[in-house]
Amino acid sequence: MRQPIDKRSLQDNAADWLRDAIVRGDLPPGGTLTEQALTQQIGVGRGTVRSALFALEAQELVTRTPYSSWRVAHLDAREIEEIYTLRAAFEGLAARLVAERRNEIDLTTVHEAFDNLAGADGGDTDARLEADLGFHASFVQATDHRLLMRRHSELADKMEWLYRWSELHWPRRRPLVDEHQELFDALIGGSPDQAERAVRDHITTSIKDDIAGFQELQSNDVSR
Secondary structure (H helix, E strand, O other): OOOOOOOOOHHHHHHHHHHHHHHOOOOOOOOEEOHHHHHHHHOOOHHHHHHHHHHHHHOOOEEEOOOOOEEEOOOOHHHHHHHHHHHHHHHHHHHHHHHHOOOOOOOHHHHHHHHHHHHHOOOOHHHHHHHHHHHHHHHHHHOOOHHHHHHHHHHHHHHHHHHHHHHHHOOOOOOHHHHHHHHHHHHHHOOHHHHHHHHHHHHHHHHHHHHHHHHHHHHHHHHO
């Protein structure tokens, strides 16, 4: 029996290839991207590569200099802070909504996502990332707030990009359960103010850790 036609376009597949290469660090922040080289690497035509690059420009994973070149988005202390503060705004609102509507919504997936953190402790980056970001996504999705869920999802690639880059270059590994316990407790039993504050406190720690790690990396590069 014939298999269903794959409805994904070459552009979609090329964009996924390029997104994965950027998020996983195979193409480093600030690196130059040439359409010709990508055509050979991905195995598609130049027009398809260009369309994929425009798609990732919309997601702010690549930047373009008019009539010049493409580059992977630059990563610096300001970018780190902006990714995290935007995440805090989205997830802070989500935590508040969960706490306000706790008796009206199903928190099963939040409990399951928190339980998954223990199994990922001591695992590789993929396991930790999936469990960590999965827990945060679980309480955003529990709100059933469509616009909030969509905007948070749009930020997901940049959060994964930063997570992988930090794990590779300045790992600050803490036990995932301990790191998220206060936030989980606030979500399932705290007031709306406590739940939102727990998110912001959690993310503030991440901002400090990652900016310190980035600055240390920069200092080491300069001293070589």
